[in-house]
Amino acid sequence: MRKLYAILFLALLCSNSSVAEVSKKEKKALIGLYHSTNGQHWVKKWDLKTPVSQWHGVKVIDNKVVEINLFRNNLMGQLPEDIGNLRHLMVLNLAFNAITGELPEEIANLSNLKVLKLEMNRIKGEIPVKIGNLTNLEELSVFNNFLTGAIPESIGNIKKLKVLNLSSNALKGVIPNTLCELTQLETLGLFENGIEGAIPNAMGKLKKLKELVLANNKLNGEIPSEFGQLASLEILQIQNNKFDSFKNLELMETREFLVFDYDKEDRNIEFKDIDFNRTRMADTKFEDDIED
The missing domain is CATH 3.80.10.10 (Ribonuclease Inhibitor)
Known part of the structure; x- marks a missing residue:
């Protein structure tokens, strides 16, 4: 009987881990990105009712969002300020879209970023003064x-x-x-x-x-x-x-x-x-x- 309880306990742990989700703060930031860039008109849309790990272009490791790759996905509109709450992000690729507005200063909070690709958009304004905070960055591409x-x-x-x-x-x-x-x-x-x-x-x-x-x-x-x-x-x-x-x-x-x-x-x-x-x-x- 004790062995059966142990098996059931392990099964419960596995079940819980399989549905584990990213933090509310990170999920809110992703939803904000979806709505602010006209997600209903993306080429590959997100089903916000499904787990974040199933959303197109989003990579989750240890319940943390580490990559967003929405290359050529018809994003339109401005990047939201709370994108800076995705503190575990290592790759952000939003290249070849129609993103407008200015780069939010909060993007400089993404201190784990290694790759930031925003080329071929319609972003205006100045490069954030605090861009130097991204000390782990290996690639910064914002041409065109x-x-x-x-x-x-x-x-x-x-x-x-x-x-x-x-x-x-x-x-x-x-x-x-x-x-x-x-x-x-x-x-x-x-x-x-x-x-x-x-x-x-x-x-x-x-x-x-x-x-x-x-x-x-x-x-x-x-x-x-x-x-x-x-x-x-x-x-x-x-x-x-x-x-x-x-x-x-x-x-x-x-x-x-x-x-x-x-x-x-x-x-x-x-x-x-x-x-x-x-x-x-x-x-x-x-x-x-x-x-x-």
């Missing part, structure tokens, strides 16, 4: 929106960042020196904004950088001689700016670039072993792979 203002100085706090793509917005101001502290950075896209001033010399510290796309801005001055330290660089696009001289490009690594685009008016530059026959225009949008 309507973001304005300057790149926040706090961006330099995100030391683990590998991909930063702010291309095709309406950002202004200078490239902050703090950005040059992101020594794990492999991809930096600032293409097609209104960024001005000189490129910081400290950008030479980005030794792991493979893609650097600064084209179509208002950058001026000389190309830093420190560019010669960017030994990992494979893609460099700096055309359509207002640089005074490209002379320091001669100091770049003597090997074949995949992409090497600059304003070629200065014919006196002597490049060493760059094979210009292999260069091509980079995909400056860095678009996601099309998902089913």
Whole structure:
């Protein structure tokens, strides 16, 4: 009889764990996202009567929401402030939708985020000043929106960042020196904004950088001689700016670039072993792979 009770007790525990749910706070935040982005018109809708773990694009581990992937799902409207209550979130991918309004400051509360993808939406306003609170972030992609203002100085706090793509917005101001502290950075896209001033010399510290796309801005001055330290660089696009001289490009690594685009008016530059026959225009949008 005692053995039977033990079996029943274990069965009860398993039953309870199978219906375990995320916290009320997290569920409320998800429902807020659903309603504020016109969930009834999503391509793949949520049935709010079912467990959260069954909702499209939501991943739950240990009763905590750790991922939201609603890529190309016809989200329309603004992101709610209480999205900041999803404190365990590691991936937030809302790319290729029609999200409008400004980024809520509360998004900086998502301190466990590793991936934040908001590209190809209609988001306006400034990047939150406290974006640097996202110290675990490895990828930040918000290209092709309507973001304005300057790149926040706090961006330099995100030391683990590998991909930063702010291309095709309406950002202004200078490239902050703090950005040059992101020594794990492999991809930096600032293409097609209104960024001005000189490129910081400290950008030479980005030794792991493979893609650097600064084209179509208002950058001026000389190309830093420190560019010669960017030994990992494979893609460099700096055309359509207002640089005074490209002379320091001669100091770049003597090997074949995949992409090497600059304003070629200065014919006196002597490049060493760059094979210009292999260069091509980079995909400056860095678009996601099309998902089913």
